[in-house]
Amino acid sequence: MNKKVTILNDKHQRPPEFSAGSCTVTVYSLQPWWRVDLLAQYQISSVVITNRVDCCSQRIDGAEIRIGNSLENDGNNNPRCAVIKYTSDSSSYNFSCNMIGRYVNVIIPQNGTTLTLCEVEVYGVLGAISLQTDVALGKIATQSSSSYPMFLAPFAIDGNRDSNVYAMSCSYTDYYFKPWWRVDLLIEYQISSVVITNRGDCCPTRIDGAEIRIGNSLENNGNNNPRCAVITDIPAGSSSTFSCDMIGRYVNVVIPKNGAILTLCEVEIYGVPAVTKKINLRVKFHTSEDMIDSTTRHNVFQQFQMVSALKLYWTQEPELEHENKGFSDPSPVHYIQR
Numbered sequence: 001m002n003k004k005v006t007i008l009n010d011k012h013q014r015p016p017e018f019s020a021g022s023c024t025v026t027v028y029s030l031q032p033w034w035r036v037d038l039l040a041q042y043q044i045s046s047v048v049i050t051n052r053v054d055c056c057s058q059r060i061d062g063a064e065i066r067i068g069n070s071l072e073n074d075g076n077n078n079p080r081c082a083v084i085k086y087t088s089d090s091s092s093y094n095f096s097c098n099m100i101g102r103y104v105n106v107i108i109p110q111n112g113t114t115l116t117l118c119e120v121e122v123y124g125v126l127g128a129i130s131l132q133t134d135v136a137l138g139k140i141a142t143q144s145s146s147s148y149p150m151f152l153a154p155f156a157i158d159g160n161r162d163s164n165v166y167a168m169s170c171s172y173t174d175y176y177f178k179p180w181w182r183v184d185l186l187i188e189y190q191i192s193s194v195v196i197t198n199r200g201d202c203c204p205t206r207i208d209g210a211e212i213r214i215g216n217s218l219e220n221n222g223n224n225n226p227r228c229a230v231i232t233d234i235p236a237g238s239s240s241t242f243s244c245d246m247i248g249r250y251v252n253v254v255i256p257k258n259g260a261i262l263t264l265c266e267v268e269i270y271g272v273p274a275v276t277k278k279i280n281l282r283v284k285f286h287t288s289e290d291m292i293d294s295t296t297r298h299n300v301f302q303q304f305q306m307v308s309a310l311k312l313y314w315t316q317e318p319e320l321e322h323e324n325k326g327f328s329d330p331s332p333v334h335y336i337q338r
């Protein structure tokens, strides 16, 4: 059942007269906007907006509803649910969105106007599809060197894509031999994609040739893990998505050059916790095959593999066991496989 997750400003009142004291208004400005932070990701089904009716109602015409998880451009670059088309028939507008996000913005993409909203209702359910979750948020980041407090490794996973390095939201290494950055996700994840936001104020080509590596090893600081992608280029201030479909606890970005600077304004990692569980099986079976012969052993093992949903490995070679059944017929042959 859909649940209302937030309302603007007051006890769910929709008086559309500004004088009722239940509306917001921005100053006359360039592309005025309003945003609500739902504090968590929601699957948002619809948004209802109540317009001012006592005056200037047409100002709402062309306003856009944007929903997503990014605060880039104050959240106004998130995907668009709808554009409001002004009508005098009703003061409330209901839009179906079916989108995922933490932030809901209303923006008039016009220079020089005023945004007035008397009520914004957002309907949805908590806990949107986990594939859309940035699993790097709140994890542990480090890098090859950090000489400046305003360019630390965690700034690349602070949930902010601001691409100006002086906004204290980008990581930045020294000029260094093969500089690298790493996030420890603390557990293994099945990683579907990595989104990297490049620096926007300067030097966008520095990222060219950087590699994304994912795995569970810390050998060579994690930079020897399998490679997901080589970044050919990312335009200044832009975000690029790399599909990976890999499993790992560590995600590294490394520039394999002698002498380079690595700057990352955001690294988003999308995936779900990897479900891997190891179990030991002890299998006892009858066979007339000669299990001492390695080829036969391999063939029997393949038959086990074919009927199993598990990925099997031998931890111990089969052992021959004779079973006595009193004084009856000669005992059948048993093998024990662990």
Ligand SMILES: [Ca+2]
Binding pocket: 155, 156, 157, 158, 159, 160, 161, 162, 169, 170, 265, 266
């Ligand atoms: Ca950032």
